[in-house]
Amino acid sequence: MVIPETRDSDQVAEAVTAEKATAEGIHGALRALFPLAPEPAPRTWTRRGMAAAAQIAAVGLGAWVLLLRIPGLPSWDAVYAEDWWEFLVGAYQHPWRLFVPFGGYEQLLQRVVAQFVSYLPVAQAAHAFAGVGALITAGCALFIFHASSGHIRSAPLRVLLAVGVILLSSAPMEIADSTVAVSFYLLLAMFWAVLWRPRTAAGKAAAFVVAFITAASISIVILFAPLLAMRVFALRRFREQAVTAGWLAGCLVQLPIIIISYVQGQSRLGGYGPSGDSKTRIGGSFTFYAHDVVLRAIGWHSSWRLESLTGRDWATVIVAIALVAVFVVIMATQPGARPFVVVALLTGFVFSMVSTILTPWVTVSPVTIQQESAARYTALPIFLIEAAVIVGVDYALRKRRGVREQRGAGERGAGERGAGERGVRERNGPRRWYARAGLRPALAVTALVVILATSWAVDFRYQGIRTVPEGGRWALHVEQLRTGCQNSSSGEFRLHGPTDGNFVTGLPTYEWIPCSRIKL
Structure with a gap:
């Protein structure tokens, strides 16, 4: 008697996707980059209410944790940088004048928030800007938890990914707890919105809103165009393009402001800003990616510790070799994770390169343990490195779940045949297979959690550019x-x-x- 081999629904779906990808060539391979989100389990109204309450509580908890990450003067006792002298002042001077060039592009979300803050007593402005910035960031983390479900089937790993948004190692340096820098968190959510295929109308609406707000608030979002073009090519039904429609709508808001800034000579596209040698821009951007993205991927303080022991270049080489080894293993052992890993790493690299080519002065600014003037440009690439590792580990766990199913089927079949010699062999074979296959994913998960938790603990709270001196109260x-x-x-x-x-x-x-x- 042959023991039946069973698969769970996820494995069946993956097998079908792989067969289609092989049969359909490039089109099928691209479809594998945009997996359909799993079908949600049926829920009663009571459970839905409890789930909604839990998510609201999670956003509130995430925002509270973010507010604690700035040392010294609390973030809610100071209005940070442009939130004060650009957006709030602009709201006082010209109410509801939202479409104004700043830095060469439109920042719609920041101006809308500042407009509402201007209606509050001025003493409450600091609380409002910091609180709104933290809440938006926590909302991005919750969105990523849902939007990553197609690529990360394990709920605990998706929680780990969402926590990575809240505890991003570079955040206290520059982008935490403000409205002016919240766009760099929106970029994290935008990446996952592009890859997400939600089943519900609410999910599609959320993807549209995230894409629109991001595109209308930061111009670098144009770099998602190739990935969105892949989505349009792979998913040809209009109902699959909510995120594309949101991105296009935001770009329609953004484009006129970019053109106006360029014509007025106040655009980085035209060389506006501190002088820099354009001939060295690409080299400086490569160096920035190596020293400020690759090296810092292991954590801000951990990377400085390694650098103090070996020097910056050798520290970068050590981290780069370790990352290459990790991704080689993932690419070799987890074929299903390959499209995501390639796209995630390439996206982070392109965003880092283009951002620093347009602002070349940041690549030559001195970097210390308390100051990195371009920390905002490291948020997306570092986060995507972490995301690629998490996706690889999730695929390993899927194989482990598949082995479990086969082990269970083998033992049930052997039980039906009795305790003969053949039955013993068939029971023990799957068990040994499971032991071998289950150990590696367990080690991978353990290593992932330990490395991330160590980085998050060490980098939870430290002084950086975002830290405001007492004189800025x-x-x-x-x-x-x-x-x-x-x-x-x-x-x-x-x-x-x-x-x-x-x-x-x-x-x-x-x-x-x-x-x-x-x-x-």
């Missing part, structure tokens, strides 16, 4: 506004901007704010 600015407006004969307050305001904001160094619009 928001209460001091509020008092300055109150005194200035009380003593103003014109009904306006004259704000002194940053010393490099002409470059950073494209606006005069001195700004006049109507006191009538400030709720003191």
Whole structure:
């Protein structure tokens, strides 16, 4: 009697996908990059309510953890950088003037948030900007948890991926707990939105919203065009293109602002910004990717520790060799993970290269353990390196689940035949196979969790550019506004901007704010 070989639904789906990919050539291979999300299990209204409450609580917890990551002056006691002297000032001066060039492109989300903050008492502005930034980031983490379900079937690994958004090692340096930098978290969500194939209308609506907001708030999102073109080619039904429609709608908002900035000579595409040798831009960007992405992929403080022992170049080589070894193993042993790994690593590389080519001065700025002026450009590539490893481990776990099923089938078949010699051989064979196949995924999961947890623990809270000195406490600015407006004969307050305001904001160094619009 032949023992029947059983497979779970995931394995059957993967086998069918692989057969189709082989039969359909390039089109089939591209479809494998956009796997359909698993069918959700039926739920009662009670369970749906509990699931919704759990997710809301998770977002709140994630935002609270993010707010704790900035040392010294709490992030909710200071309005960070452009959130104050660009977006909030602009909202006071020109209410609901949302489509304004800044840095050469449109930042719609930041201006909308600032507009609503301007209606609050000015003393609450710091709380609002930091809180909204943290909540949006936590929302991105929750979105990624759902959007990664096609590539990562293990719920605990998807939780690990979402936690990676909250505990991103480079976040305290520059992008945590602000509205101005939240676009760099949106890029993480956008990547997964492009690969997601949700089954529900709510999922498609979420993908559309994420794509629109991201595209309307940061111009570098144009680099997702090739990946979206692959999606259109592979998934030719219009109902599969919610994320593409959102991206196009956001680009329609973004494009006129980019053109206006370019014509006015205030676009990085035209060389606007601090002078830099264009001949060395590509080389500087390669060096940046090596030293500030590859090396820092093991964690901010861990990489500095390694660098102190070996030197920056040797430390980079060591980390690069380790990463290459990991991905070679994944590519060799997990064929299903190959499309994602290639796309994730290539996407991170391209985003890092293009971002730093357009801002070449960041590649030559001194980097210390408390200052990295381009940390924002490392968020997406480092996160995608982590995501590629998690996807590889998930595929290994799928094989382990398949072995479990075969082991169970073998033991049931042997039991039906009795305890004869043949039955013993067939029982023990699957057990030994399971032992060999189950050990490697268990080791991979353990190593992954230990490495990520160590990095997150060491890098949870440290001083960086985002850390605001005591002199930047928001209460001091509020008092300055109150005194200035009380003593103003014109009904306006004259704000002194940053010393490099002409470059950073494209606006005069001195700004006049109507006191009538400030709720003191």
